[in-house]
Amino acid sequence: MAPSLSSPKTISQTFSLIPSHSFSLVSHRLPNYRNLLPRTHEPSLRLKHGIQLSFDTNSMGGFRCGAILSDVERERNYRKIGSQSTGSLSANQLLELVEAAAKTGAQVVMEAVNKPRSITYKGTTDLVTDFAVSVGVLFRGRPAAAAVVEFVGGPMCWNTRTFSAATGGGAFCNGKRIHVSATDQVEQSLLVTGFGYEHDDAWATNIDLFKEFTDISRGVRRLGAAAVDMCHVALGIVEAYWEYRLKPWDMAAGVLIVEEAGGSVTCMDGGNFCVFDRSVLVSNGALHGKLLERIGPATEKLKSKGLLVPVLMLVLLHSISIN
CATH class of the missing domain: 3.40.190.80 (D-Maltodextrin-Binding Protein; domain 2)
Incomplete structure (x- = not known):
């Protein structure tokens, strides 16, 4: 486990003085934190955003801190695609309607896929792999609410799970909040x-x-x-x-x-x-x-x-x- 520093202000001041787009290596002398590092641990500390601090214990009067930032991705804010409004309906009202539509469609499909001889569908291949009923509502051309009922399992033993979201309200699977992974490599x-x-x-x-x-x-x-x-x-x-x-x-x-x-x-x-x-x-x-x-x-x-x-x-x- 990475050690916690008793004086985080020192590190924040160190990095706040340097533009994030203008360097690949940062060095700065820090106070002596040698006693805070486990003896069995390599003298390094990983901060958020992938920044790795390494400590040179041979420097007099403290550690020398180096942060290699060449592999750290420059953050970019991509334009939001969701609508800024859900129109005359509240987000919750619209989401209820969308979820109801998706679940109704899923019930119809469920009955059909369990009777494959009655199916007339251009993408029949999808019905034997992974498929879903997807309903999205646009407001002024941008997504405002969404529901996806995913079919998991196989013929005669299908189960479903429902994903849903309304603009500004977060995303959910079967009513529980979900979030993307943190993998950055x-x-x-x-x-x-x-x-x-x-x-x-x-x-x-x-x-x-x-x-x-x-x-x-x-x-x-x-x-x-x-x-x-x-x-x-x-x-x-x-x-x-x-x-x-x-x-x-x-x-x-x-x-x-x-x-x-x-x-x-x-x-x-x-x-x-x-x-x-x-x-x-x-x-x-x-x-x-x-x-x-x-x-x-x-x-x-x-x-x-x-x-x-x-x-x-x-x-x-x-x-x-x-x-």
């Missing part, structure tokens, strides 16, 4: 992605990203349901999820649940996200910038080819061509 992260049915340039690009992140992380999973993948990020059991060419109804609920659980949401090039975009990256926040270093350039190439045109733009272009 890609090497220690478990990631999730998805692939569309069309084997085009976007598909090939994501295959390359899949391979790249598989090599440097704990693994990359593909479950098959975007809403579920995002809820797993919110629950803290995986660190990030990304995918190209989703539809608004795939993302509207999940992105809000991630954000309300303390995560970050952007497009895959790092740009501000809206549900009509054709790429999404959600993460625990701590890893977001590191993931974008690899995902961003690949996405920019796809955008330059016109392959990630927002849904609303496609509708507009289609209407113009008809007229």
